[in-house]
Amino acid sequence: MDRRRLLALLGSAGLGGCLGADPGDPTTDTTPRTATTGQRTTAADGTATGTEPPDVGTADPRGGPPFDGDVRRYVYAPAVDDAPLAIAPAEQSGSLPRAEFPFTLTNGTDATFSVNFYAWRLWKRADGEWFHVAPRMWPEPLMTIGPDGSHTWRLTVDNADLDRPIPRAEGTEEVTVVGLGAGTYAFGTDGWFEGDGYQNAVGLSARFDLSGDPLELTPTGIDSVERDGDEVVVRDDTDDESHLATYTVTRVDDPPTEPRRMIAEQVVRDTPLRNALAHFESGVRQVVYRAETSTYPPFGIGEPRYVAYDGDSFRIETEWVGGPPE
Secondary structure, three states: OOHHHHHHHHOOOOOEEEOOOOOOOOOOOOOOOOOOOOEEEEOOOOOEEEEEOOOOOEOOOOOOOOOOOOEEEEEEOOOOOOOOEEEEOOEEEEEOOEEEEEEEEEEOOOOOEEEOOOOOEEEEEEOOEEEEEEOOEEEOOOEEEOOOOEEEEEEEEEOOOOOOOOOOOOOOOEEEEOOOOOEEEEEEEEEEEOOOOHHHEEEEEEEEEEEOOOOOOOOOOOOEEEEEOOEEEEEOOOOOHHHEEEEEEEEEOOOOOOOEEEOHHHHOOOHHHHHHHOOOOOOOOEEEEEEEOOOOOHHHOOOOEEEEEOOEEEEEEEEEOOOOOO
16 A cells, blocks of 8 residues: 555554665656645536645755655745745755754645654755765654644754764654754745645745865774775674674775665664775775664675766675574
8 A cells, every 4th residue: 555545544653664776867857836725616516526635835945855756746846936935944054063043844725734744854955966964764653734733854964973873863853863964955845725635735945055164985884994905894793693794895986776875864874884884995895794683684685786986887696604593
C-alpha cells in the first residue's frame, strides 16, 4: 500500500518510515498559481459534492528542492510570492559552528492541510543539485493545520562535537541537526489539502545559508588502522565477535550501474561509509572496515552498491566474519 494512502487511512497511528536520496532538480520556469479559497463542486444532478481544494504553488520546484512522486505542486518560498500556504521566512542566514533558524508553515487558505510534523526535510545544494541530508527516518502520524493555522519548527545547527557518530535528527518542534558545512540549504515538508488526497500533495520549502568551514570527513570510533600496499584495514574492536562483519569499499573506474552521488553531509551520517571513505588517501584502492553490526544482512547491505564521492566511484560490499550469526 502507498505510504501516503496508509497515512490517510490510519490517521494518528505511528508508523516507521524512511527517505532515500532526492532526485535531481528540474527548474523549468512556470507561472505561479495561487488562490486563497476553495470552490464548491457540483454533481450531475446539481447537488454540491464538496469543496475544491485551494490551488497553490507551481508545477515545478522553480529552483527549490524536489520531493517524492506524490507532490504535484511546489511552494519554494524565495521563488513564489504571497502564497497563502508557505514556509517562512523565505530566506535566512547564519554562521557555523552553531546557528538557529525558525521555520513557520502557515495555512492562509480556507481548507484544512494534512501534514506530518515529524516529516520535515533538510537538503543541501551542491554543484547545481539538491541533496537530501536529514532526517533518514521518522514516525508517520497524520496531523492537520486548519484555516489560518500554523506550525513552527525551530532548527538548531550544532557542530560542537563532530568526532562522534552523528546523532539521529528528529522532532516536531525543536530540531537539532549536527554535521553541516557551509553552503545553501532548504528546509521543508509536504502535505495535502482536505478533499485533494495524498496523490496531489504540495511540497513547501524555504532557503537558508550557512557561512563558515566546509564539513571535513573524519573517522569516528576507530581502534586501529593498518595499511598493506593499496589496502587499508580499519577496525572498531568489539568484545562480542558473533556479529562481526566487514564493510569493504573499493575504488572503481567503470561501475556497472549509475552510482549514487553523495556529499560529505550525507556520508558523515553513515558511520561505516564515513569510516571507510575517510581513509582513502593517495594510492589506496580499497578500505575494509571491520565492526559489529546489528542488522541482517550485515550493515543492511546484501548486494553490492555503488556511490560517487568527491569525483571518484566506489563499490560497497559486506560479509560476515566467520559466517552469519546463529
